[in-house]
Amino acid sequence: MDSNSFYYFLAPSGRAYSGAEPVIPLPNVGEGGPVYPGNDPAAEPVIPLPYPGEGGPVYPGDGPAAEPVIPLPYPGEGGPVYPGDSQEPVIPLPYPGEGGPVYPGNQPAVRPGTSQVRFLNAAYNYPALRITVDNSRFASGLGYASVTSYGRVRAGYRTVTVSNTNGRVYLRRSLPFQTNGLTTVAVINTAGGLNLLQIADSCCAPPNGWSSLRVGNLAYNTGPLDVIMSDGRVVWSDLRFKEVSPFKRIAPGTYQFFYADTNLAPMSPALAIERLDPAWLGVYPPQETFGSVYLDVDVGERYTVYLLQKGSGRNNIQNLILVDR
Numbered sequence: 664m665d666s667n668s669f670y671y672f673l674a675p676s677g678r679a680y681s682g683a684e685p686v687i688p689l690p691n692v693g694e695g696g697p698v699y700p701g702n703d704p705a706a707e708p709v710i711p712l713p714y715p716g717e718g719g720p721v722y723p724g725d726g727p728a729a730e731p732v733i734p735l736p737y738p739g740e741g742g743p744v745y746p747g748d749s750q751e752p753v754i755p756l757p758y759p760g761e762g763g764p765v766y767p768g769n770q771p772a773v774r775p776g777t778s779q780v781r782f783l784n785a786a787y788n789y790p791a792l793r794i795t796v797d798n799s800r801f802a803s804g805l806g807y808a809s810v811t812s813y814g815r816v817r818a819g820y821r822t823v824t825v826s827n828t829n830g831r832v833y834l835r836r837s838l839p840f841q842t843n844g845l846t847t848v849a850v851i852n853t854a855g856g857l858n859l860l861q862i863a864d865s866c867c868a869p870p871n872g873w874s875s876l877r878v879g880n881l882a883y884n885t886g887p888l889d890v891i892m893s894d895g896r897v898v899w900s901d902l903r904f905k906e907v908s909p910f911k912r913i914a915p916g917t918y919q920f921f922y923a924d925t926n927l928a929p930m931s932p933a934l935a936i937e938r939l940d941p942a943w944l945g946v947y948p949p950q951e952t953f954g955s956v957y958l959d960v961d962v963g964e965r966y967t968v969y970l971l972q973k974g975s976g977r978n979n980i981q982n983l984i985l986v987d988r
Contacts, residue, residue: 776818776842783810783849783983785881786857787972789833792850795824804828808971808983810847818842825850825857833857851905852883852972864987866910866965873914875965876936876958879907882972882980888922888953889929892939893946900929907967914938915960919945921952922970922980953978964988 782794784805794802794811802811818840825834834857838848845864850857862879869875878890880902887901890908898920899908912935919939927950956968965987973981 777815778818778840778842778844778846779813780816780840780844780846780848781811781813783847783881783969784808785852785969785971785983786850787852787883789857790827792833793826793828793830794850795826796821808981810983810985813845816840818844823848823859825859834859847967849881849969851881860905862907864967869912869963869965872962873912873935874960874963875910876913876960876968877908877910877966878902878920878968878970880904880970882970882978884972884975885953885970885978885980886924888970888978889925889927891921891923891925891927891948891950893919893921893943893948894939895948896936897925897927897929898936900925900927910965911936913960913966915962917941917944918958918960919943919955920958920968921948921950921955922978923948923950923952925950954980954982956982956984958984 780796782802782805784792784807786792787807789807791804791806792802793800794805796816799816801814801816805811820837820839822835822837824832826832834850836859838859838861840846847862847864849860849862851860860881866875878899880888881904883904885904887903889897890899890902891897898911902908909932911932914935914937916938918936954970958966958968960966967985967987969983969985970980971983973979
C-alpha cells in the first residue's frame with residue numbers, strides 16, 4: 664500500500680369473532696348483517712363496528728378474512744388485505760402504509776424498519792464535520808478522508824445536517840433511507856459548497872474463493888479517469904466525479920491499479936479480475952498516470968477504493984480503502 668492510502672476495516676392484534684356466534688343487536692339499520700357471498704360464515708351477522716366502513720368482512724369470504732376485525736384508529740391502517748393467508752387484524756403502526764399483510768399476503772406483517780448508514784468526509788479543505796440525523800448526533804469531529812462505522816437510523820426520509828464542530832451549518836438536506844438498506848453517505852465538494860452523495864453498499868456475496876471490488880471517484884478536481892493495470896487490462900473507464908463503479912469479482916492476491924486518462928476499451932462487465940502476475944507489480948503502464956494503489960485482496964471481502972482530492976491541482980488525488988467483511 665502506498666503512502667497516500669488509508670485503510671478502514673469495518674465488521675460490514677386483536678381477536679376476530681366467529682361469524683357462527685350470536686350477534687349483538689346493531690344500533691343503526693344497515694350496519695353489520697350478512698355480507699356477499701352468503702353460503703358460509705361470511706353470510707352471518709357480524710358485530711357492529713363504531714364507524715361504518717371500518718373493519719368488517721373482506722371479499723372473498725370463506726375464511727378468516729370473512730370475520731369481523733377489531734377497528735383500527737385510522738381508516739386504512741392494518742386489517743386484512745386481499746388475498747392471503749395472513750388475514751388477522753394487525754396492530755396499527757405509527758405511520759400509515761407501514762406493515763400489515765401485503766398482497767399476496769403469504770408472509771408475516773412488516774414492522775417499522777431501520778436502515779444502516781455510515782458517513783464519509785470527502786469535503787476537501789473543510790474542517791472536521793459534525794453529522795446530525797434528525798435530532799440525533801451521528802458523528803462529531805469527523806476528519807477529512809475518514810469514515811464512521813455503520814449506525815442505524817429509522818427508515819424513511821430523514822434530515823441530515825452537516826456543520827463544523829462549533830455549530831456552523833454548511834448543509835441541511837432530506838434523504839430517503841430504505842428499510843434494511845445499507846448505504847454510505849459521502850459529504851463532497853461542489854461548485855456551490857458542500858453536498859451529499861448517497862451510495863448503495865449492498866452487494867451479492869462473492870462466490871467461494873473470490874472477493875468483490877469497486878472504485879468511486881469523489882475527487883472534485885478530476886476529469887474522467889480509467890482504472891487500469893500494468894498488464895494492459897482496463898478494469899473501468901471514464902469514471903467521473905460522483906460516479907461509483909459496480910462491484911466486480913476479484914481473485915485473492917496482490918494488485919496494483921493505476922488511474923489514467925486513455926482511449927482504451929474497458930474489459931467486459933461480466934469478466935472477473937483474475938490474478939495479476941507478480942512480475943507486473945511495480946511496472947508502470949505506458950500511459951500517463953495520476954496515481955496508483957496497491958491492494959492485497961483476501962477471500963470473501965468487499966473492497967471499495969474511493970479517490971479523494973489531495974491538493975488543489977488537477978487530478979491530485981489520494982486513496983481511501985474500505986474493507987467490509
